[in-house]
Amino acid sequence: AQSVTQPDIHITVSEGASLELRCNYSYGATPYLFWYVQSPGQGLQLLLKYFSGDTLVQGIKGFEAEFKRSQSSFNLRKPSVHWSDAAEYFCAVLIQGAQKLVFGQGTRLTINP
Amino acid sequence: DTGVSQDPRHKITKRGQNVTFRCDPISEHNRLYWYRQTLGQGPEFLTYFQNEAQLEKSRLLSDRFSAERPKGSFSTLEIQRTEQGDSAMYLCASSLGFGNTIYFGEGSWLTVV
Numbered sequence: 001a002q003s004v005t006q007p008d009i010h011i012t013v014s015e016g017a018s019l020e021l022r023c024n025y026s027y028g029a030t031p032y033l034f035w036y037v038q039s040p041g042q043g044l045q046l047l048l049k050y051f052s053g054d055t056l057v058q059g060i061k062g063f064e065a066e067f068k069r070s071q072s073s074f075n076l077r078k079p080s081v082h083w084s085d086a087a088e089y090f091c092a093v094l095i096q097g098a099q100k101l102v103f104g105q106g107t108r109l110t111i112n113p
Numbered sequence: 114d115t116g117v118s119q120d121p122r123h124k125i126t127k128r129g130q131n132v133t134f135r136c137d138p139i140s141e142h143n144r145l146y147w148y149r150q151t152l153g154q155g156p157e158f159l160t161y162f163q164n165e166a167q168l169e170k171s172r173l174l175s176d177r178f179s180a181e182r183p184k185g186s187f188s189t190l191e192i193q194r195t196e197q198g199d200s201a202m203y204l205c206a207s208s209l210g211f212g213n214t215i216y217f218g219e220g221s222w223l224t225v226v
Contacts (some may be wrong), residue, residue: 004155046216106153
């Protein structure tokens with residue numbers, strides 16, 4: 001069955017430090033992968049997506065993610081976090097036949113000043 | 114582009130009452146999705162429309178739930194005889210065909226007391 005795993009439920013980093021959020025997927029076909037960010041009580045905002053081509057994709061707010069087919073991973077990175085990056089981050093895979101996104105359970109990011 | 118709009122943003126209802134949520138997708142987006150998100154979890158797919166046709170329904174969508182998109186524009190999600198387990202945020206999303214970005218609304222919070 002298709003699934004997305006985000007191993008880290010909660011991560012705390014200091015402002016200015018680098019960040020990596022992990023995402024592993026299970027999907028038989030070529031994956032279409034997404035990272036969304038959600039602030040408390042709000043909807044989801046797309047950070048970036050991977051459909052094909054260059055495996056390193058750039059997104060908004062200085063985020064990037066790298067698709068590694070051999071590891072079934074799509075980790076999100078940012079070289080220097082800002083206090084405003086504190087939020088919940090969701091990785092998702094698009095199931096092509098069913099036309100639906102399958103989300104991981106999310107990683108909550110806390111920023112220490 | 115005014116974004117995906119959802120109404121109401123918050124609803125408190127007594128168990129057994131019916132509730133209806135409305136979603137206005139981004140203009141000209143032919144695909145519309147409903148997701149449900151409970152605290153600490155990622156969004157879960159409920160159903161999806163292409164224009165006015167409902168093409169996919171999750172097993173999560175019990176017979177107490179019904180969604181419509183009568184003219185291929187706005188959509189409604191009705192929950193009949195609400196139960197406490199229905200308490201969640203209901204997210205609407207839209208996209209312009211497969212492979213394009215799926216944009217989410219701010220969500221409608223439902224609390225069943």
